[in-house]
Amino acid sequence: MIGAIRKPLRYGFELIERPFERVFGPALNPLAQLGALGFFFFWIVAVSGIYLFIFFDTGIEQAYQSVESITNDHWYHAGVMRSLHRYASDLMVVMVATHLLREFAYDHYRGARFFSWLTGLPIIWLLYASGITGYWLVWDKLAQYVAIISSELLDWLPIFGEPIARNFIATGTLTSRFFTLMVFMHIAVPLFLLFLMWVHILRISRPKVNPPRTLALMSLAALIGVSLWNPAVSQGHVDLARAPVEVGLDWFYLPLYPLTDIWGKGAVWAFLGAFSVMIGLMPWLPPLRRAKAAEVTLDHCNGCGRCAEDCPYEAIRMVRRTDALPFPTQAEVNPSLCVSCGICTGSCPSSTPFRRSEELVTGIDLPEYSLKELRERTRETAAALEGPGRVLVFACEHGAGAGGERGVVPVPCVAMVPPSFFDFVLSRKLADGVVVAGCAESACFNRLGVTWTQERFTGARDPYLRARVPRERIKTIWASTLEVARFERERAAFAAEIAALPPPVARKAQPSAPAARTPAPDRVPEGTS
């Protein structure tokens, strides 16, 4: 049932994201920066809010007057800040909603990722509480409407003895202290929101909390442009003798308010409760079938820490050595955080298919898809290749390449394949060329698989792809499941290129690239001997 909703939604996202990726490039694609943009808009709201507070007066009559002065008399600084404050708040809602839908569509909410999903729920509640208390402070007709409907909703709950909404239907019932209270709430709630945003990313390695500078600058410039084009204004002073029956609603923060008239307050609460319960239960509806967590083999672990460095889920940490080997630390896997992506295996210096040892064992490996099994599959798949341009594909199971029928070695993430494997395939002439087929560049299922692979190829990250490996025989194709046709086209073109190349010259062993730090002393890669 949930899968039936997720699939078309994912299709929809893919459909939008690929053109965005073409225009913006993978690094600046806003759809791959939703969380970071959410943080960015929060900071804009915070800074503009602090600036506005300098000019805001909390008196019952003065509140509206001070906001009018901000908007009209000081439009060129405080007025622009008001618009920035408001539109950045709206954009934060848009970012949060799109982020939630996208994580759902890409199945990024089950298994080890449940924590970020669950902590996102109170963020939504607090985000709305922050926005609604802000609208209250302006004390215009919209504020009156928000005050009455919010109080009516709260009054529906059997908590308060006297209806709060009675405070907003006649003059003389409100005092200036009420605005002091609202200002306090409008500051305290966002502070708590920020705290929860921090909790939200606690279990994520290298969370993106800042968008790329270019994207941030363009967003800020666009926000200022929109603020000048359509400045945020008040909707007339509160008149408690008149019902606020016609208001320009902020449809991002207040879409449920009209529903209190249509559905009734009980139904709106029921909707909110059902939404919260559903979001809370979703990681287990149904639970993700989790492969066994990565396991460390201490005899092959020299405590180099690359696996802990590369794990996108903070599932590995380096702890004091527990065996007799002369290394200070060893890797330790937290099974509850591990998603079995295999990136740790790809980063381990012991993960080399050249090794002579009979049992191919590495420092950290997936019990259900070991390095040994990967080498066997590589050999078997390569053996079936024919023709002049034999291309072997290492394909991420979440990308376009996974569906290929021939010559494909599927992996949970392309970063699971250590660079030495490509060397192995080409130097042993198992194939004439290698395609590394990952997810779409800006939508890596395992967050950092694409980045790590690229950095390993360019020599920016351990373990490097050795300099001796002919680069013209390796191609990366980053393509989503929607782009199978492009993937096949590029693979065929690459195969034709490979076929036209002269046969590789048999080479002598060369010194290794600066990549490898000292591997475990008792294991010597065959290729370097």
Add this chain to the structure above:
Amino acid sequence: MIAILRAAAQFLIILALFGGVAAFANWPVYRQTPQGTAVIMVTFVHGADRKAACRKLTPAEIAKLPPNMRRTQECPRSRPPLYLELDIDGAPALRATLPPTGIAGDGPSRVYERFVVPAGAHEIAVRMRDTPRSEGYDYERTGRVTLTPDQLMVVDFRAESGEFLFR
């Protein structure tokens, strides 16, 4: 040159998206009630008379009580419900039994009801019982009010003076 055009295209897309968000930040306008109508709101908080439900203790019951706790009558903690009626232009608009609030039922009853009526003159009658009697009313008021479009008229009750307020 291509890089500049590309950056311009990126900026224009962001600008268009943000412009759309800004547009929906206060548009379209939402109208809660139809044009040419006003709102009559009945709202007050009032505790029903608890004394009316008191029972006189018999001399035998009084004698059973400890000497320092003897009293002549026993009053239940819970309040009886209020009964409220509102007629607009002679037609019944509200007939409600308002239970007391609180877990023990000892809090005041409360009412908060909204009625949308066409703007213009209206005859309003409001009646309430706050004692356990089954006939008649303890408080009532009738009056003619003229409402302008979108006006909010509140029917309130002041227990201190024991009267309904039209404001």
